[in-house]
Amino acid sequence: MTTTPGSEADGAKPGRVDPTPEHFRRLHPLTPLLRGWGFLALAIGIGGQDALRSGEMGRFGLTALAFAVVGMIAGLLSWWFTRYGFDGDALRIDSGMLNRRSRRVRLDRLQAVDINRPLAGRLLGVSELRLEVAGGGKAEAPLQYLAVDDAVRLRAELLARAAGIDADTPEAPERVVHEVPLDRLVWSTVLSGAFVTGVVFIVGIGVALLFFRDSEVTVGLLSSMLPGVIAIGAALWAQLGRNFAFVLAESPDGYRIRKGLLDTQHQTVPPGRVQGVAMRQPLLWRGKGWVRLDVDVAGYSGESSDDSQRTSTLLPVATYEEAAEVLRQVLPGSDPLSVPLTHAPRPARWLRPIGWKKLAYGVDDHVVVVREGVLYRNLTTVPHAKTQSVRIVQGPLQRRLGLASVHVDTTPGPVDAVIAHRLPAEARAIAEEQAERARLARKTDVPEQWMARYRQQSAPRPDGHADGDSHPAASSERDQE
Incomplete structure (x- = not known):
């Protein structure tokens, strides 16, 4: 949510933004330096070539120095007027000197929390905190930059508040699921x-x-x-x-991903936020038995294609058995690899001469599974509860052949579930049944405050034992309120 001059807030005068509370904090003092270097790079890019051709390096040096000073002043003003803190059930970020802006990130809409450390940030000991929210077109209100310890503490507090537990709860322990050699x-x-x-x-x-x-x-x-x-x-x-030193870990906060050679990324995806998973196997990996796992996560969809690829990788490379185990953990209660599949009808061979027999789909109580590909194999899995819409699409050639395709839509991203080339009556039945499965599944989906599930599972029974087997050590630490 963004409040700009001219909007009304509770208890505030019309046309004015609420004053920034005194307890709100500023970003790291080195932020102006990291933001100001862009002006210097712009000056070098614009005037560097002309200076080399004309030989007027002295004038170019003064111009570059002036740009650097302007950049530092602009960065300093931006840093001074930017403050952040918690305001009820939202993280509020106020910024702007002349045009004041107040952004509120609702914690019940939080999809993921990332800590990124660009190379310059690693050298200076600072990090960037990125918040991904449901329905967001891009990272919502990234905090550039925080001290490393402050970023870790703020991430833990954000996840704790979003989970409905005490805000002072320390970061939960983790269990490493997979490390890529x-x-x-x-x-x-x-x-x-x-x-x-x-x-x-x-x-x-x-x-x-x-x-x-x-x-x-x-x-x-x-x-x-x-x-x-x-x-x-x-x-x-x-x-x-991007995937150097890749580590996938599991904790009550969700799935944690650490990776990166020059720029390091620490990504946390809370439970239930995965919208779909795709297991992919390129042709040249087949001899090694390797696959990769990509995911759709709400909030990442509006990023650029480059950023989307960076944030959608669940496993960059793994054996089939390792990927299958992770797939079952990410989609609890279901084993997508054992779901019975129904193959495409014979008329599909006219539109997919090579590989039409590989076109198949299946469902169980939790997910819909779509398989396709001969040279580049794909197995796409979408939980019923994460289905955004179901569409029947029929192109001109499909109409001539009496075929249609069913699209099971999730949030935009790399995972695309298309049940291709089915008979029209079958396509209509698939769409209607999937829409009904999605409606029923959403009633029992993971609650917004997901840690309530862990508290219930780890609560002591009358016989003195915990109920359930989900991370008892982690749950007990997280629940000290």
């Missing part, structure tokens, strides 16, 4: 499609150089290697750089 991560990068394509492209250009001795042709061929170099670099960064 470095050698496996390296080999999965080497066997990725982008990396192999880049290597083949460069090798092909290298072979062509053996047959051409003309200098102009050689220069042209060398410059054409750039796309291959870019492809290799992108593959190395997307898989190896």
